[in-house]
Amino acid sequence: QQQVKQSPQSLIVQKGGISIINCAYENTAFDYFPWYQQFPGKGPALLIAIRPDVSEKKEGRFTISFNKSAKQFSLHIMDSQPGDSATYFCAASQYHGGSQGNLIFGKGTKLSVKP
Amino acid sequence: KAGVTQTPRYLIKTRGQQVTLSCSPISGHRSVSWYQQTPGQGLQFLFEYFSETQRNKGNFPGRFSGRQFSNSRSEMNVSTLELGDSALYLCASSLVGTTSEQFFGPGTRLTVL
Numbered sequence: 001q002q003q004v005k006q007s008p009q010s011l012i013v014q015k016g017g018i019s020i021i022n023c024a025y026e027n028t029a030f031d032y033f034p035w036y037q038q039f040p041g042k043g044p045a046l047l048i049a050i051r052p053d054v055s056e057k058k059e060g061r062f063t064i065s066f067n068k069s070a071k072q073f074s075l076h077i078m079d080s081q082p083g084d085s086a087t088y089f090c091a092a093s094q095y096h097g098g099s100q101g102n103l104i105f106g107k108g109t110k111l112s113v114k115p
Numbered sequence: 116k117a118g119v120t121q122t123p124r125y126l127i128k129t130r131g132q133q134v135t136l137s138c139s140p141i142s143g144h145r146s147v148s149w150y151q152q153t154p155g156q157g158l159q160f161l162f163e164y165f166s167e168t169q170r171n172k173g174n175f176p177g178r179f180s181g182r183q184f185s186n187s188r189s190e191m192n193v194s195t196l197e198l199g200d201s202a203l204y205l206c207a208s209s210l211v212g213t214t215s216e217q218f219f220g221p222g223t224r225l226t227v228l
Binding site: 042107108 | 216217
């Protein structure tokens with residue numbers, strides 16, 4: 001049973017536009033929500049992460065919005081650039097024993113930013 | 116600081132063979148997790164090791180196993196390979212503590228013929 005649902009599966013945005021990717025989770029025990037960016041042939045790279053005691057976190061052009069009551073979180077990429085074209089994964093995990101080891105990933109969103 | 120390294124980067128095996136993949140975590144990171152990435156199933160957690168002990172295991176058959184050494188380096192082994200084991204195998208390392216972000220290596224691309 002998929003515990004993290006991600007949408008859309010693919011996204012095309014014009015350069016300078018806003019890219020929005022959404023995720024929903026089921027397990028209310030999750031307490032860590034990272035976003036990863038993956039380019040072809042590379043491993044996922046940690047982009048930004050949030051914990052449920054915060055409703056929004058911004059790092060540069062990337063913002064996570066978190067809605068605990070709705071069990072949803074989203075990634076906003078402002079001023080999208082062609083270099084942002086990649087696959088984005090949301091994930092969730094539950095802290096235990098000093099580690100967030102068991103990341104549950106969404107299925108990914110392939111973002112294409114058109115020049 | 117060097118990132119997570121994985122060897123080999125590419126591997127071709129035939130059904131029934133076994134394979135061992137290696138992962139060297141970021142210096143100072145003591146936790147290593149392994150994930151399988153396929154187009155159909157996406158990224159799935161295999162197992163996590165800390166202090167040479169498996170702390171967590173995903174829903175994979177017993178053909179998938181791993182271990183961690185005293186220097187935190189880790190290996191995973193897949194025995195009796197099946198066609199469906201073709202995937203990108205990713206290793207991630209993390210500190211054990213307050214942040215525990217996981218940093219991924221480039222992966223090993225395994226093809227089973």
